[in-house]
Amino acid sequence: MGDEMNRPRILIIEDDEHINNIIYDVLRKENFLCTQAYSGSEGKMNVTRHMYELIVLDLMLPGLTGEAFMYELRTELKCDTPVIVLSAKEKLDHKLNLFDLEADDYVTKPFEVEELLARINVHLKRNAKTESVSQYKHKNLLLDSDTMSVRVNNVELNLTRREYKIIELLVKNPTRVFTKQDLYEFAWEDMYIGEDKTITVHISNIRHKIRNHTEETYIDTVWGIGFRLST
Template identity: 85%
Template sequence: MSQQRILIIEDDEHINNIIYDVLRKENFLCTQAYSGSEGKMHAAHHVYELIILDLMLPGLSGEAFMYELRTELKCETPVIVLSAKEKLDHKLNLFDLGADDYVTKPFEVEELLARINVHLKRNSKTESVSQYRHKNLFLDSGTMSIKVNNAALNLTRQEYKIIELLVKNPTRVFTKQDLYELAWDDLYIGEDKTITVHISNIRNKIKRHDKEAYIDTVWGIGFRLST
């Protein structure tokens, strides 16, 4: 089973490290960011199952990050907000911006961990019964099958995972590292042709049933689903 990725955006290094250490012990893959701008950069180029967000951040504030995450990046990743602000109207405003949960500082790490697990389980249950359609491609994640114009594609495990990642995240650009680590469930050691070859194979298999483009190359960055 692949490890779930969590993005921690917290400018207090001590708090950031505490959260990081606790989550690593629970076998999560964690990325640490110390400003809203740094967090946005990670969210734009990588896929996470959950984001932990402080509000009082240098540069891009937590509120501004939430707004740009949901509007500009069109990212629906669950967000748990950390804040010392307790007023109801402030919390309601954050939920309006798209936050999924709210933890008041100071907090117990056990409570934060419990809330994280609730959101991850809820999200995985939703995805496990999901079916997706893009143009003439139909993906059933329950049966791990993909059809194009009603013709089943004969795919390797990694080819299926690459298409699944693209279809489930239609506005995201995936780097080669993203695709390798998520599809192979392994660390990306460096530049190689593995992803390029797999993308080429996927395109050729789809072209047998549909001349439409399904995967765009974003030069210098990676790949995304064609619009």
């Protein structure tokens, strides 16, 4: 399972089952972890529950359209995951509208899977370069990923490895809500099998260690969903 944590996760949102399966099969052969969704609403649900390094998005979707998904992804969910759009529409004004919605790339249907794969690799490499920052600050908390240390009010916290990993995920993604499954699979690098109490205990321990140095709240509980960094 440890190897899976280092493999890029890609969400495929395409209502045509044949095209969706073709993309899925090609990406799986390239050692990517893939999730398939067949509507905009299903894609949005996946984004709220899991982290992805890239999204492949069709526009002509049932229910929540691709354009509406893009708008909600960037505004409501505040998610900056790179998005490659698939569409049969070729007009310039349509393409420009997609970039206004903050899509990162555009592939016109019908397309060669080799071209799509090349574009995916470019965006993954580009995104990896932007993640080279080693220090992350939130309020009076400073996380240093080089030394794997966390300081609050300039006092280093005595954290276990898994406590550090949980804080790391929250601090690096300050607008995201993470389920217990997300936190467990990231911190334990193992498959989640309903270890609700384990995550709850670790969150409680982290809060206690932070509270020794400040009265500020750093981790919020989102009831029925999971946890997020306090605003």
